Amino acid sequence: MASSPTAISALNFTNPILPRRPSSPSMLIPRAMAKELYFNRDGSTTRKLQAGVDMVAELVGVTLGPKGRNVVLQNKYGPPKIVNDGETVLKEIIAAGMNPVQVARGIEKTANALVSELKLISREVEDHEIAHVAAVSAGNDYSVGNMIADALRQVGRKGVVTIEKGKCTENNLQIVEGMQFDRGYLSPYFVTDRQKMTVEFHNCKLLLVDRKITNPKEMFGILDSAVKEKYPIVIVAEGIEKEALAPVIRNKLRGVLKAAAIKAPAFGERKSHYLDDIAILTGGTVIRDEMGLSLEKAGKEALGSASKVVITKDSTLIVTDGSTHEFVEKRVSQLQELVKNSEEKFQKKLLSERIARLSGGIAILQVGAQTQVELKDKQLRIEDALNATKAAIEEGVVVGGGCTLLRLSTMVDGIKQHLDNEEQKIGAEIFKRALSYPARLIAKNAGVNGNLVIEKVLSNDDIRYGYNAARDCYEDLVKAGIIDPSKVVRCCLEHAASVAKTFLTSDAVVVDIKELEPIPRRPPMPPIPRRPSMPTSGINPIGF
Template identity: 60%
Template sequence: MASTFAGISSVGSLAAPGSRVTDDKIAALSNKLSSVSSISSSSFGRRKNVVLRKSRSSQITAAAKDLYFNKDGSAIKKLQSGVNKLADLVGVTLGPKGRNVVLESKYGAPKIVNDGVTVAREVELEDPVENIGAKLVRQAAAKTNDLAGDGTTTSVVLAQGLIAEGVKVVAAGANPVLITRGIEKTTKALVSELKSISKEVEDSELADVAAVSAGNNYEVGNMIAEALSKVGRKGVVTLEEGKSAENSLYVVEGMQFDRGYISPYFVTDSEKMAVEFENCKLLLVDKKITNARDLINVLEDAIRGGYPVLIIAEDIEQEALGTLVVNKLRGALKVAALKAPGFGERKSQYLDDIAILTGATVIREEIGLSLDKADKEVLGHAAKVVLTKDTTTIVGDGSSQEAVNKRVAQIRNLIEVADQDYEKEKLNERIGKLSGGVAVIQVGAQTETELKEKKLRVEDALNATKAAVEEGIVVGGGCTLLRLAAKVDAIKETLENDEEKVGADIVKRALSYPLKLIAKNAGVNGSVVSEKVLSSDNPKYGYNAATGQYEDLMAAGIIDPTKVVRCCLEHASSVAKTFLMSDCVVVEIKEPEPVVAGNPMDNSDGLQTAMIYAFPGVTCIAYNGISDFDQTSCPSSYTFMSFSIRIKRSFWNTELVSAYEQLIQRAAFCYL
């Protein structure tokens, strides 16, 4: 019955084997549809063996580029517009009275955040040049977050200030090369000045540092300070999502990892379903144990000595495991076994860490150690071991502390050269396990949305506290940056020419931007606040935006980590220099996304798509699913995509086609 349908200009031909043309109106219609560009296969077409053939070969073309020159200042204006859009959005979160930003989530509930870098990462602007400007300043936030873990909003606001002040003088005819050189020299001098006024953080001040970073939340600040007091300043503190509405803190003493006993028959406390040994020996094997005979020497020594043995190996096969279980159940031997934590190279590293903590020697054939020759000399010693079905905790006896300290120093060196955040996280975990404990803060909230926001705040607070431990603290609230501006005049005397001094003045004016925005978010005039702060000679005097008072900020606990302030200054300056040296922008021309053929609901390009198909007695026209049709008795065999549409042939006429012609972007013809 079907006939070959041909003649669709510029597209190709849609043919069914052994068919013929039976309707001149359909053929005439195809000539009118000049906007047709492709025809996709459908379930209808596949059932009827409809074939699509292209009438011309495809060509590979390179993406074209748009060039934006700065002859009239338009390129820089667009770039700056992107900077301002991002900075204005991120800036609303700055300070103790900063607001939240609600971020749409494609999956699940929207996110409510108060974290600058999280907000910045979500920004994608429609204009390609503006988007490049936003991406440039986003680098300042990302870099500061990577190195200091906090201060991301300040970095963006400071970069915005440097760019705004720099664009003004460049537009007035100043040489951007010399100006950026002045900015660079001034920044270096200010960083040196910052280090000179920094002071070491006291234990009593750690809570203040954390609280300020968490938006003046002293519950979080005190919890972080308590965690560090328990595991030490260089100890490991991790965050978890809690299951209750309250925050909580607990400390895992000793080395703990996510591996439990291989068999429940090893359990010594049936009520807790746990294995607990004191003054326990450890056998570490970096291979699979297949034969129980290989363990005879070690087990006989354990029976004679009357001490418990914990065996940690890559795996233990059934024969060897059965021997251990039988001897344990008979009471002849105190023993337990588990698989080594980690996989591959990380498994070997964990075994080495356990060996150093307990004084053991890892059995490895590649270094000439054989399990069947092993004796009590290779065993380690732990004051206590506790195994559950999921975790193992090993508490060392302290006899190998010097070796542990060397191992920790070695791992810290690995952290310095590690590229991936995941790798750094795992190395830090190893340090915590070796150092004798890991503090875990469980963040609680009423809803998932609140939980995500609180966790980001606590993470910022923890990072700020660690930064304070590393490089010390300075007065917070934006006042340190403001007072550094007073040092610029002395720095200008060391610069080579007037245009470099103009660059120094740019830095001087931009340093007031963060304090002014903190004041603005608190509902007061930023210029008035900055003038009043500078009127006092006391370097600790400043504006407390949380209380609205002018006071000694150091005494009030308004403190910033020196490392955070330094990173903000350096990275904002770097981005501003890059921006001011730019004079042309090249962006890729975005090709319009093709509307998928066979989807009549898609009008993403602003035009409605019509799908047309015909069979004896019925021709269907659908645009956005709207048509004059009778759907009551449509056969399922005639379904096209997700539509079952019928209209009477009387609706098919030239006038109707002419009216719809401007709407049609894709057309599918199935003529039977």
């Protein structure tokens, strides 16, 4: 006979101390890993750092451009081969006795100046270009580009777009009702997916409380129902004291309760409006003492419902089944009337935000594939394309194909005139050489001489003119749909400068010594016992 689920109130719910997790024997006695030190007196630090930089550049470089090749990543048993086929500019500089701090400062100043120039040549992305940005980031896959563009067309440029595993072999776009806000889980103990560090519940309930929860006993009734009826519950409140949160965490860790807690978005009056909107969307009731509804007396009927809730450390996504669509439309109409009658700009802005939040919807990109390997690859490509699209909407776009960096390299000579000394100018020259590298690699991967491509592109003053590696021709890259998000290019400039500065000013390296574990020998097979011989009867056996 199946046992009935244990009520949460029957457990040790009032003890605020979390249980200690049992430690494995290996965790009880930590083993210190030996360290190896490299100092730069003999140039060993520079050589080892340079080897790492060359390895990463070689691996990433072969994937660049429309004709870039795939890289198979090995998880174990040795790193990829390191190829050192370029000149080591930084090694020559340090060997020449120059001040690496001044060289690094020159790199930093050049990067800052180029970021300012980049902002001047950036422009806002147009609707018809969103598909191009997404497709280029997805490896020139225009089926992905068009799907993302269609999703943003339906939910708006600032709408919520998520990615999940599909139920068939083809990609699919689904628009559902829901909302997203910038509040994450209150404790990592609530995480259900350790790899992604997210909480994900299906067919769950939401408890909405417009005040701080201080006493765990107030939640007895609500959490009791969740345990008995086996549904996940998300607590959304102004705040939850540690004494009230600890028992929820403990029972979640014991597997008795599926729960998570988040802080209500916004503050003051905006927080109350946010909770009201979540209640309308999920069909729940906001628990407020001043309205005569206390948390201790609240029942299951006060809870909202969601078909899916995804919580990260920074955000919460609520997806509903559309059953409250009529109520949502009614609330949107009321808010639109308030916008018309309001005279304050700030109040109109807040009301417009609430309308967008309720009526925007959520686009779900369902990724289809025939195998698990193909599914993982397609998910990563779509994630890259979606991130690139968001970046383009945020900061605009520039000409792609490495041509924007190439054009920026022509501005370095003018920047050098404003630097303090020759060592800083050498840092600027290093950055100038690096700016032409992406265009050269794209040409190389397409089987074309990179130096000739760079020379021909720079001979034309039109900033949109460049080399299209996919079609092996020179043309207007903007018309051809080869554009990059300005934010991506800006981050490349800033991060490259940051890494180069760290490289130049590093005088020692401390690394772990890798200990090769012996391969365990398989124990020999035990001898097979002999079967006991049958007693003889004096008659010889019959031969066949």
